[in-house]
Amino acid sequence: MPKIRKNIAISESGFVFDPLSGESYSLNPLGLEIIHLIKNGQSYEDLSEVLLAKYEVDQETFDRYFYDFVATLKQFNLLEVETDA
Amino acid sequence: MEKLPFERPTIQKISAGIPSKHGISRKLEPLSHIDGLSIKSLINDYGSPLFILSESSIRKTYKEAYRAFSSRYPNVQFAWSYKTNYLNAVCNVFHQEGAWAEVVSGFEYDKAAANGVPGESIIFNGPDKSKENLRKAIQNSSLIHIDHFDELYEIIHLSREMDERPKVAIRINMDVGIYPKWDRFGFNFENGEAWDALNRIKASKNLDLIGLHTHIGTYMMTTQAYKIAASKLAQLAVSLEKKHGHVIQYIDIGGGFASKNTLRGAYYPGTDTTPSFDDFAEAITSALMSSEIKPDHLPMLILETGRALIDDAGYLAGTVLANKRLSDGRRATIIDTGVNLLFTAFWYEHDIRPIEPISDQMEDTTIYGPLCMNIDVIRGNVMFPLLKKGDHYVVRRVGAYNTTQWMQFINLRPQIVMLDMKGKAHLVRKGETLDTINSQEITPEHLQNFNL
Ligand SMILES: Cc1ncc(COP(=O)(O)O)c(C=O)c1O
Numbered sequence: 001m002p003k004i005r006k007n008i009a010i011s012e013s014g015f016v017f018d019p020l021s022g023e024s025y026s027l028n029p030l031g032l033e034i035i036h037l038i039k040n041g042q043s044y045e046d047l048s049e050v051l052l053a054k055y056e057v058d059q060e061t062f063d064r065y066f067y068d069f070v071a072t073l074k075q076f077n078l079l080e081v082e083t084d085a
Numbered sequence: 086m087e088k089l090p091f092e093r094p095t096i097q098k099i100s101a102g103i104p105s106k107h108g109i110s111r112k113l114e115p116l117s118h119i120d121g122l123s124i125k126s127l128i129n130d131y132g133s134p135l136f137i138l139s140e141s142s143i144r145k146t147y148k149e150a151y152r153a154f155s156s157r158y159p160n161v162q163f164a165w166s167y168k169t170n171y172l173n174a175v176c177n178v179f180h181q182e183g184a185w186a187e188v189v190s191g192f193e194y195d196k197a198a199a200n201g202v203p204g205e206s207i208i209f210n211g212p213d214k215s216k217e218n219l220r221k222a223i224q225n226s227s228l229i230h231i232d233h234f235d236e237l238y239e240i241i242h243l244s245r246e247m248d249e250r251p252k253v254a255i256r257i258n259m260d261v262g263i264y265p266k267w268d269r270f271g272f273n274f275e276n277g278e279a280w281d282a283l284n285r286i287k288a289s290k291n292l293d294l295i296g297l298h299t300h301i302g303t304y305m306m307t308t309q310a311y312k313i314a315a316s317k318l319a320q321l322a323v324s325l326e327k328k329h330g331h332v333i334q335y336i337d338i339g340g341g342f343a344s345k346n347t348l349r350g351a352y353y354p355g356t357d358t359t360p361s362f363d364d365f366a367e368a369i370t371s372a373l374m375s376s377e378i379k380p381d382h383l384p385m386l387i388l389e390t391g392r393a394l395i396d397d398a399g400y401l402a403g404t405v406l407a408n409k410r411l412s413d414g415r416r417a418t419i420i421d422t423g424v425n426l427l428f429t430a431f432w433y434e435h436d437i438r439p440i441e442p443i444s445d446q447m448e449d450t451t452i453y454g455p456l457c458m459n460i461d462v463i464r465g466n467v468m469f470p471l472l473k474k475g476d477h478y479v480v481r482r483v484g485a486y487n488t489t490q491w492m493q494f495i496n497l498r499p500q501i502v503m504l505d506m507k508g509k510a511h512l513v514r515k516g517e518t519l520d521t522i523n524s525q526e527i528t529p530e531h532l533q534n535f536n537l
Contacts (some may be wrong), residue, residue: 016096023098023099023163024099024128025096025097025098025099026096026097027094027095027096028094028095028096028246028446029090029092030091030092030093030095031094031095031096032096033094054088054089055086055088055089055090055091056089056090056091056356057363064096068093068408068410068471069093069094069095069096071410071414072095072096072414073096073231074414074486075410075413075414075415076096076098078096080255082381
């Protein structure tokens with residue numbers, strides 16, 4: 001699972017601030033929920049199980065949008081740079 | 086427990102203050118129907134991609150343009166510019182509305198004639214008229230707009246050989262204050278070449294000089310240029326009457342009115358910046374009415390309006406093939422229409438939208454065609470909702486120049502339907518098949534077989 005960079009500030013309303021770049025972002029409710037689950041260290045299996053139970057969506061669609069979302073986080077440099085550990 | 090509706094997770098950058106160049110990004114409303122017919126059902130019935138033309142939109146636009154001119158000027162005639170869209174169904178809608186034909190090649194001439202346009206209602210423009218073409222045009226009393234001196238001499242020669250009086254006008258280029266100047270076509274006004282050509286026609290005695298023609302450019306966003314053009318042509322008409330006692334029958338101001346499409350790189354959308362037909366009509370007719378032309382000698386005003394009459398009536402609907410991310414993370418959506426079919430993507434920031442409500446969430450997206458080429462971009466950097474593979478899109482205002490300039494490249498050209506006044510669809514051009522292409526080819530005997 002990806003990790004959110006430590007110094008990123010995330011508010012309850014989905015407002016995100018990156019002190020390093022000075023950029024701010026806004027998350028929609030599911031975006032915020034996923035970020036929280038990631039921060040809590042959930043595995044992908046657990047995370048998708050929780051959300052599939054809660055929302056009207058199939059696994060395939062969810063996978064697609066989840067990975068797309070993570071790609072966007074990466075594009076905005078909000079993720080820890082992965083090391084080959 | 087009832088499940089909650091799913092909306093895909095998103096994160097969007099908040100850019101402080103500066104709105105995007107088209108203002109705060111608006112919601113992209115889907116377009117699901119054209120003239121009451123569902124685009125989805127049209128795609129199901131006729132395939133994807135699919136060009137869709139609206140007959141009612143053509144007629145409505147034509148009537149609006151005609152009214153703008155005829156309410157200001159006593160004698161107005163439109164001539165449908167074939168090159169803009171020469172599907173027979175389209176041409177015939179214009180001919181039914183009363184438009185003549187304006188053609189620029191032997192092929193277009195024959196197409197107009199085959200549609201049943203009488204010879205004397207065909208205007209023959211352009212630098213490319215073969216001797217055979219000219220012979221035919223003279224025989225049929227068509228209106229020949231002379232482009233250069235070589236053509237003038239050829240027509241004089243033919244008039245003697247055929248013992249006919251060809252009906253001619255000259256094409257005139259001029260400075261109307263726009264850049265770039267279109268001085269490739271016709272005779273120049275400012276350096277006296279046009280006046281010289283007119284005098285030679287009068288001196289030849291064999292030709293009927295009936296008109297003066299100009300076409301100052303295409304996608305013109307200023308009405309002032311037309312005012313200047315109309316005044317200059319009026320000056321020539323006055324000089325002809327003064328010197329030769331010759332009254333010309335028409336002034337043909339050409340085409341060139343901008344459509345409501347947005348030019349690439351334009352700051353404001355075309356829907357906000359394009360002058361109306363009334364604006365163009367006011368500039369042109371006021372210049373003619375206030376010229377020195379005697380009121381009872383006011384010539385017929387001919388218009389060869391192309392794109393502004395047909396752009397709005399054309400739609401291109403199709404299907405999303407895939408989504409990708411570019412190496413810098415930006416979104417790319419690949420659709421089944423490339424620049425080979427949508428030639429005008431090189432000029433316009435086309436209005437492309439989904440046909441069904443998808444989501445309010447939009448993302449900076451580049452929309453690519455399916456061709457294996459880098460230039461195959463339908464829209465760069467557009468705020469667009471994420472369409473899935475198999476979802477449908479529609480591009481608006483594609484009626485002009487696409488189904489004449491399209492290329493058969495890699496794939497076959499698709500079907501074209503026209504929706505009639507009652508909203509019923511008619512197939513007006515069949516999609517190409519392998520046979521269409523192969524039937525043009527001849528493989529030499531020794532190349533017909535191989536062993537692999
Ligand atoms: C001689 C002539 N008339 C009319 C037109 C139609 O122009 P538009 O589509 O810009 O109105 C053209 C287009 O190039 C043209 O060359």
